[in-house]
Amino acid sequence: MKNIGIIYNARVPEALDLSTAILHDLNLSENSWISPAENLETLLPRAESTDLVITVGGDGTILRAVNFTGPAAIPVVGINMGRLGFMTELQVDEAMDRLPFYFNGDSRMDERNMLQATVIRANSSGxxxxxxxxxxxxxxxxxxxxxxxxxxxxxxxxxxxxxADGVILSTATGSTSYNLAVGGPILDPESDSMVLKTVAAHMGLSAALVLKPSSEVGLTLEGFQPAILSVDGIIDHP
Structure with missing residues (x-):
């Protein structure tokens, strides 16, 4: 039996109930675990031994989960308990019946590119x-x-x-999110390309740039300006 991680939205009481049922009723391995999406930092040492992560919530729960699963390339399957569920695969009423197919490898897996961002502070070498x-x-x-x-x-x-009001760098998966809202192009979800797009540009390029996956994009604030780096709308770094 594979080691399964279950990440749930703690603000939805039913999400914990379903997560607990999955953990106990589907006879998962003793090394399987359950965690709220807001408390994943403590689980990083377990990433290497986790074979599959189930998210119980909405798209926001998946976006929080991939900060944990992405670097370790752990597959994710989402159960929708949110409003949209654009990224989720399963509905609540079918989850218990269909999850064993994912445990046994009887499912198709899509690979999606992710972005990696590092903040270099001007006033220090850190x-x-x-x-x-x-x-x-x-x-x-x-x-x-x-x-x-x-x-x-x-x-x-x-x-x-x-x-501009801001600059967006999005993956193909994210091209239908904020990028689309400001007039950027939609990419095929399985494309490796990235999109660089400004928000309400006053100067510089207003058209979107589609970049190859190996591109390294540098964005340097000029002078002293209050700004925020937002990662998937989940992490806001001042």
Whole structure:
């Protein structure tokens, strides 16, 4: 029996009930585990021994889970208890019957590219991260209502200086999220490409750039500006 991890949305009482039923009623291995989505840092040492992660919640629960599963390349199957469930695979009423197919390998697996972001602070030699995103990484203005000025590079080569409300770097999976809302292109979900798109650009490129998966994008704030790096809308780094 595989080692299964179950990550649930703690704000939905029914999610814990279903997670507990999966853990006990489907005879999972003794090394299987259950955790709220907001408390995954303590489970990082268990990543290498986890074969599959089940999320019980909505798309937000999956986005939180991939920060844990992504670096270890652990497959994820989602059970929808949210509003949209765009990324989830199963509905609640079918979960108990269909999950054994995933345990036994009788299912198709889609591979999706992710982004890795590192924050380099100007006032020190230290870095924060890396952070991992399934949808997008967004550099946006802080609480003050003014644009950010950002020098952009691709593989170390300057491309332009953006003056905008923000800059989005999205995966193909995330191209239907914030990127689409600001007029960016939709990519095939299985594409390896990335999209670089500004939010309400005042200067610099307003058109989206579709980049190869190996591209290294640099976004440098010019001067002292309050700004936030948002990772999948889950992690906000000031």
């Amino acid at each position: 870095t924060d991260g890396p952070y991992h995103a399934l949808n997008d990484v967004v550099l946006t203005r802080g609480a003050v209502s003014r644009v950010v000025t950002v020098a952009g590079t691709i593989d170390g080569a300057p491309i332009t200086t953006f003056r």
